[in-house]
Amino acid sequence: MWSMFTWYRSQVAQRTQTEYNRKEGLYRELLRTLAVFYKNGPQTGASPFLEQYRLSWLYAPDDVVGVLNSLAESLKIDPAESQMTEEQRQRAREDRDKRGAQSIALLVAAIRRDLFRTADKKTELTATQFGHYS
Numbered sequence: 525m526w527s528m529f530t531w532y533r534s535q536v537a538q539r540t541q542t543e544y545n546r547k548e549g550l551y552r553e554l555l556r557t558l559a560v561f562y563k564n565g566p567q568t569g570a571s572p573f574l575e576q577y578r579l580s581w582l583y584a585p586d587d588v589v590g591v592l593n594s595l596a597e598s599l600k601i602d603p604a605e606s607q608m609t610e611e612q613r614q615r616a617r618e619d620r621d622k623r624g625a626q627s628i629a630l631l632v633a634a635i636r637r638d639l640f641r642t643a644d645k646k647t648e649l650t651a652t653q654f655g656h657y658s
Contacts (some may be wrong), residue, residue: 544642550576550583551635558631561599561624562656570599588634595627629654 557573577592584592598620605613629651640647 540642540644544639547583547639547642550579551639554580555632555635558628561628585638588631588638591627591631591634595624595631598623598627625656626651628656 554573554576557576560568560570560573577596580589580592601620602616605616608616632654633649633651636647636649
């Protein structure tokens with residue numbers, strides 16, 4: 525009986541580790557593609573990020589997908605900007621950048637919570653503690 529219990533616990537631990545490794549790889553790629561939104565980031569365009577965004581619907585929990593949706597919304601350019609003065613466009617860009625930075629911080633915090641939850645660990649870091657460096 526003890527050997528069955530030990531085998532079962534071993535299988536659960538192995539599945540948990542496999543799930544953690546899979547999520548970590550997927551999240552790592554998603555975070556890597558976020559660099560396109562930073563100043564002096566790669567000039568690849570948003571396509572790699574959008575591909576990871578679409579894939580996240582397959583593996584990410586609802587809270588992470590929700591934050592990704594708000595990030596995508598915050599980065600949309602208002603078509604009315606073409607009618608604005610240069611000063612208004614600059615202000616709109618700054619507002620969009622600020623909303624985008626907040627959404628990225630929320631995304632990183634949500635990813636961290638999901639990974640720590642998978643590993644049965646706790647985290648107390650919040651989105652406000654995430655630093656944006658480029």
